[in-house]
Amino acid sequence: MSHTVQQTRPARPDKGKRAVSEGKKAERKLGLLLCAPAALVMLAVTGYPIVYSIWLSLQRYDLRFPDQQKFIGIDNYVTVLTNSYWWTAFGVTTLITVISVAIELVLGMGLALVMHRTLVMRGLVRTVALIPYGIVTVVAAFSWRYAWTQDTGYLARLFAPEAALLTERVPALAIIVLAEVWKTVPFMALLLMAGLALVPDDLLKAASMDGASAWQRFTKVIIPVMKPAILVALLFRTLDAFRVFDNIFVLTNGAQQTGSVSMQTYNNLIKGLNLGIGSTMSVLIFLAVAVIAFLFIKVFGTSAPGGDGGKR
Amino acid sequence: MAEIVLDKVTKRYPDGALAVSDVDIQIxxxxxxxxxxxxxxxxSTTLNMIAGLEDISAGELRIDGERVNERAPKDRDIAMVFQSYALYPHMSVRENMAFPLRLAKVDKATVTxxxxxxxxxxxxxxxxxxKPGNLSGGQRxxxxxxxxxxxNPKAFLMDEPLSNLDAKLRVQMRTSVSKxxxxxxxxxVYVTHDQTEAMTLGDRVVVMRGGHVQQIGSPQFLYEQPANLFVAGFIGSPSMNFLPATLENSELHTPLGAIPLTDRVRRLAEAANAPREVIIGLRPEHFEDATLLDDNEKSRGGTFNATVDxxxxxxxxxxxxxxVEGETATSAELDELAADAGSADLTDGGAQIITRLSAASQATEGAETTIWFDADKLQMFDPSDGRNLTYTE
Amino acid sequence: MAAIGAKTRWALIDIVVVVYALVPVLWIVSLSFKTKETLTDGNFVPRSWTLQNYVDIFNTTVFLRALVNSIGIALIATAIAVVLGTMAAYAIARLDFPGKQALVGVSLLIAMFPQVSLVSPLFEMERGLGLFDTWPGLILPYITFALPLAIYTLSAFFREIPWELEKAAKMDGATPAQAFRRVIAPLAAPGVFTTAILVFIFCWNDFLFAISLTSTEASRTVPAALSFFTGSSQFEDPTGTISAAAVVITVPIILFVLFFQRRIVAGLTSGAVKG
Structure with missing residues (x-):
């Protein structure tokens, strides 16, 4: 974005970050020292396990039959990738991700505009909007579950008194999407609001003077200017949605083929105690997420947030 | 109270960039x-090195004859005023001002x-x-x-302390700083990019460019005897007019016409071994509406006719x-000055000349006027290295 | 007149937002106050009110123990993550050192990482190390996944601090330690505090690790314990008690949101959007 920003003061290369004295070496040492603990923890808890899980995924390793542990190459991958349950879960996850992120983008943009522009009760709106973000997902999921449970729920009574919606596949998926959307719209809205704040008021005034209608100002000025913020928000939410677990666990427990890939992995691991298969799924999910991130960054040109670290 | 000496002070960054090169200043x-x-x-780098906020790569910094290169800022007994003021936002005005004394463990009564x-x-x-947040810019x-x-530090260092104020307040504060x-x-030691501040405040002015000292001297001296094109163009507002010229048989061929050299200029140009192609410089006040002058005065210079834009x-x-139709003067120094003033791409078709005429002048916009200029005040520069060919100590 | 019209319109829109955000929360609160008899009447507002559900959960060790686990684990993980994150963020925002970009990149990767991918190997590793079903067994992954959040948020805050103040303090005669303690620390405190809130919310919220890396009351947190309420009390409908427990763990979130709305918004947006 820097090319659109007019520098208000002349750039002064003789000042700035470099002004730290006390010698470069000491600074480097201090920097490394300060980062070391965080880096070590992150690497120990993610780096090593990733490698370990790749190794596990190449083993036959069922905790119920630990004696039969054996290196079997890519057999686990063949097993998983030829299994219809995996593909069903993959399809469900993709579906939930695409639909909920799409709805979130629209509602999130709406909420962002409301929070940014409302003339009355701005503090209240912003406060209240944070509640879905902050609330424990499981709590919210229980609220939705009871709301849609036959007899118990007010929503069930209102919309479908005769049906047990959570036990039917399509309605159950819709409710999962609803729960996801409700919880994450505020987060999306906050990210988008930060983007909105980057649109200078003068720019909108100029657009009005140039004869743009409200809708044109939105599509021709606001959206393009905040495109980086939108892409970052989409990236974050897509990756997050792909991990969907809590809501499904509470709402349907994966019944009626509503399980996500995370549910499949959990079931194989904790319920089935099959570490080999569980790890294989772990690796596959990791790869899927990596592909999504790659697509966002390469195809849409999403800039990694904070990626320009030291500058600015 | 202190004397500060910069002796071949150099700042080289680890990436090899040379920010300050062999600066010699005796303050x-x-x-x-x-x-x-x-x-x-x-x-600013030079100032930060005096402050101790940046390391000195080479050379020596002496305060009262003592080398202080290795001393931490707090041991140099120097106070600094920053461009952003750098007031501690969580402390009141009183606490802000008391802060250095409290750090120095001065007793409470004295602090107050x-x-x-x-x-x-x-x-x-x-x-x-x-709190500083509730103060106006001038108060901050x-x-x-x-x-x-x-x-009561040994010295004050000021890093563009007035540049965040609006124009009127800046002039006012300039006077109070001076008083x-x-x-x-x-x-x-006062850093600024504003030549007016430099001219009005300083006992002496150090003009820098690209990490090198261009000239040190009193404001008046720098104005009258700039060592080179850069200083000539930087000091003075409106700035000096520059035109390309060819030196031939004691005559300058310029877009303003042929100008015979005065004795003073000829002597200096010969001593300086002036090349054939030169750049001449004339300050705006060295022009006048020719109709206001008698023939005697006019004979000391040249005249030209042009339309007032x-x-x-x-x-x-x-x-x-x-x-003025014709070529414009070009040199690395002038390009840099234009870039700094933000007018690099504004020169279209010919050189612009700014003249300062008496209030009595009847010149009007769009009308052709005869303008006289003082040929004896003319300065001549070597386009290849910018040196002033008419410079005298 | 136009201004009044616009205000009314905004007020209506605002009310929609408020209803949207509050209804599911109010519903679970309502359930928690319903008596056993009216629990399944499908009414949004309880017909008869009772505190029995709360009495019940606070009389069971299952819930109390889970609450202690939740609070303890979240607090410890938050404290450690914020300390480590502050150190790293200071270095990232302020210092120049090799590997800085790599660290930023790694944290970004972890922020995007599918947590479920770690469940399998961590499950196996923690069993081997004796960390399975212990507090540290949960604290470690929490710290790991909270660190990117902490580092981003904090380094954004740190970049906002006018570091010229540090120079000013040095010129005023402060040692580096004094400059940090008396000038920088007071300015950094709000950012650190905000980050702590965000990290706490993250740890408090987690379900996947809590359910995968625990097996008993020893370290099961409330979100995980909630899902077991269902199975454990077969003879009794657990809806009321689950709702009560859910309300209890929602209270701290509501308090944070009420008191620190501005900070949370600033924290979330500053860390995430710096394209």
Missing amino acids: ADGEFIILVGPSGCGK RKVEEAARILDLTQHLDR QRVAMGRAIVR LQKRLGTTT VLESMGSDKFAYFT
Whole structure:
């Protein structure tokens, strides 16, 4: 974005970050020292396990039959990738991700505009909007579950008194999407609001003077200017949605083929105690997420947030 | 009170960039010295090296004859005023000003006395218990000054202390800074990119460019005897007019016509071994409306006819702008000055000449006017290295 | 007149937002106050009110123990993550050192990482190390996944601090330690506090690790314990008690949101959007 920003003061290369004295070496040492603990923890808890899980995924390793542990190459991958349950879960996850992120983008943009522009009760709106973000997902999921449970729920009574919606596949998926959307719209809205704040008021005034209608100002000025913020928000939410677990666990427990890939992995691991298969799924999910991130960054040109670290 | 000496001070960054190169400056006790130059000329780096906020790569910095290169800022006994004022937002004005004294473990009664005294001098008494966030720009600036003066340091360093103020306040504060410095008699090094500030404030001015000192001298001397094109163009507002010229048989062929050299100019040009192609410089005040002069006066210079593009009447005098057909003077120095002024791409079709005429001039916009210029005040520069061929010590 | 019209319109829109955000929360609160008899009447507002559900959960060790686990684990993980994150963020925002970009990149990767991918190997590793079903067994992954959040948020805050103040303090005669303690720390405190809130919310919220890396009351947190309420009390409908427990763990979130709305918004947006 820097090319659109007019520098208000002349750039002064003789000042700035470099002004730290006390010698470069000491600074480097201090920097490394300060980062070391965080880096070590992150690497120990993610780096090593990733490698370990790749190794596990190449083993036959069922905790119920630990004696039969054996290196079997890519057999686990063949097993998983030829299994219809995996593909069903993959399809469900993709579906939930695409639909909920799409709805979130629209509602999130709406909420962002409301929070940014409302003339009355701005503090209240912003406060209240944070509640879905902050609330424990499981709590919210229980609220939705009871709301849609036959007899118990007010929503069930209102919309479908005769049906047990959570036990039917399509309605159950819709409710999962609803729960996801409700919880994450505020987060999306906050990210988008930060983007909105980057649109200078003068720019909108100029657009009005140039004869743009409200809708044109939105599509021709606001959206393009905040495109980086939108892409970052989409990236974050897509990756997050792909991990969907809590809501499904509470709402349907994966019944009626509503399980996500995370549910499949959990079931194989904790319920089935099959570490080999569980790890294989772990690796596959990791790869899927990596592909999504790659697509966002390469195809849409999403800039990694904070990626320009030291500058600015 | 202190004398500060920079002896071949150099700043080289780890990536090899040379920010300041072999700077030699002797600052006398009590002197008010200005470092001036365009963005990136190394003036702030130089100041930070004096402060101890940046390491000195080579050379020596002496305060009162003692080498202080290795001393931490706090052990140099120097106070600094920053461009952003750098007031501590979580402390009141009083606490801000008391901060250096408290760090120096001065007893409470003395702290109170000194803070109140400084507040009185700077007219801040009624604001002592407010937070910096609630002060106006001018008040913040004064708090920053107050924090610097409370502890009677050996020297003040000021890094563009007025550049965040609006124009009117800036002029006002300029006077008070000057008065304060005279009153306290403390050695002061002042960095600015504004040549007007440099001219009005300093006992002496150091003009810097690309990490090198271009010239050191009193404001008047720099104005009258710029060492090179860069100083000539940087000092003075409106700035000096530059035109390309060819030197032939003691005559200059310029877009203004042929100008015979005066004795003074010829002598200096010969001594300096002037090349054939030169750049001539004329200050706006060395022009006049020819109709206002008698023949005797006119004979000391040349005249030319041109159409007035723009006429700005300032009351006391008039600024007339002309476009002179033909080539414009080009050199690395002039390009850099234009870039710094943000006018690099504004020169279209011919050179612009700014002249300062008497208020009595009848020149009008769009009308052709005869303009006289003082050929004896003309300066001549070598386009290849920018050196002033008419420079005299 | 136009202004009044616009205000009314905004007020209506605002009310929609408020209803949207509050209804599911109010519903679970309502359930928690319903008596056993009216629990399944499908009414949004309880017909008869009772505190029995709360009495019940606070009388069971299952819930109390889970609450202690939740609070303890979240607090410890938050404290450690914020300390480590502050150190790293200071270095990232302020210092120049090799590997800085790599660290930023790694944290970004972890922020995007599918947590479920770690469940399998961590499950196996923690069993081997004796960390399975212990507090540290949960604290470690929490710290790991909270660190990117902490580092981003904090380094954004740190970049906002006018570091010229540090120079000013040095010129005023402060040692580096004094400059940090008396000038920088007071300015950094709000950012650190905000980050702590965000990290706490993250740890408090987690379900996947809590359910995968625990097996008993020893370290099961409330979200995980909630899902077991269902199975454990077969003879009794657990809806009321689950709702009560859910309300209890929602209270701290509501308090945070009420008191620190501005900070949370600033924290979330500053860390995430710096394209």
